[in-house]
Amino acid sequence: MLPGPLSRKIHHARAVLHARASDRFDRRHGTDTVAEARIGDLTVASGDAGEGRMYVGSPPAVLEHCMPALVADPATTTFIDMGSGKGRALMLAAVHGFPRAIGVEFAEELHAIALRNRDAFDRITGLGERIEPCLGDAGAFAFPPEPLMLFFNNPFRAPVLRRVLDGLQRSLDEHPRPAVLLYQSMKDAPPESGTDENLAMLDEAPFLTPVPIRIASPAGRFMLAPFALRAHVAAAE
Numbered sequence: 001m002l003p004g005p006l007s008r009k010i011h012h013a014r015a016v017l018h019a020r021a022s023d024r025f026d027r028r029h030g031t032d033t034v035a036e037a038r039i040g041d042l043t044v045a046s047g048d049a050g051e052g053r054m055y056v057g058s059p060p061a062v063l064e065h066c067m068p069a070l071v072a073d074p075a076t077t078t079f080i081d082m083g084s085g086k087g088r089a090l091m092l093a094a095v096h097g098f099p100r101a102i103g104v105e106f107a108e109e110l111h112a113i114a115l116r117n118r119d120a121f122d123r124i125t126g127l128g129e130r131i132e133p134c135l136g137d138a139g140a141f142a143f144p145p146e147p148l149m150l151f152f153n154n155p156f157r158a159p160v161l162r163r164v165l166d167g168l169q170r171s172l173d174e175h176p177r178p179a180v181l182l183y184q185s186m187k188d189a190p191p192e193s194g195t196d197e198n199l200a201m202l203d204e205a206p207f208l209t210p211v212p213i214r215i216a217s218p219a220g221r222f223m224l225a226p227f228a229l230r231a232h233v234a235a236a237e
């Protein structure tokens, strides 16, 4: 256990590194993914605004380290970000080799930014056609019949997650195929955030099995230390 002041310094240094990486991502790609946004300031097309969490982009390091740990062959898998905001995760997935990265976002302004980001990203990388931002409620999303990686950056509360999992289970019953789910939250999330309820729901879903996330590099483990990252798989019948 490190003494308090040292541990705070390390925490601060890591937060600075994450912030720099996010800024660098935008500078490199001509995108706009950093500024946070509150749901109350946005226009929600459909879905329950009261159950949604504000826009905060996932730090690039989270997916850069977790995608290779969870998906052996991205070329045969479709990546889906449930609550995709400005689309940063979709762009990271495209760079990682997913041929299709779908984002579901219910706030019109964020969806519009995601479309602009996709175009800017395409001009730099030529990978824009892999990215499909969709405007709508994640709880009503119809999953495509391919193998899936689902990403949740703590986007909404339990009632919406329940609808997502019910839809996923129906889709997997209809078209059995592999699916891996990655749930990102913070280790210090307060109880009133409802995060624990979501994690329990994932653990208790009868069609899902928890799996470890093995982060290979010490640098990756250092950068991801403040995050509660949980993975589950649904195996094909």
Ligand SMILES: C[S@@+](CC[C@H](N)C(=O)[O-])C[C@H]1O[C@@H](n2cnc3c(N)ncnc32)[C@H](O)[C@@H]1O
Pocket: 039, 047, 048, 051, 052, 053, 054, 055, 056, 057, 058, 081, 082, 083, 084, 085, 086, 087, 088, 089, 104, 105, 106, 107, 110, 136, 137, 138, 139, 152, 153, 154, 155, 156, 160
């Ligand atoms: C914490 S942000 C994550 C953004 C993005 N996934 C990322 O990691 O960069 C959560 C996002 O979920 C969206 N959201 C919340 N409830 C939603 C719902 N029911 N349907 C679709 N999007 C939703 C919010 O508008 C917000 O953009």
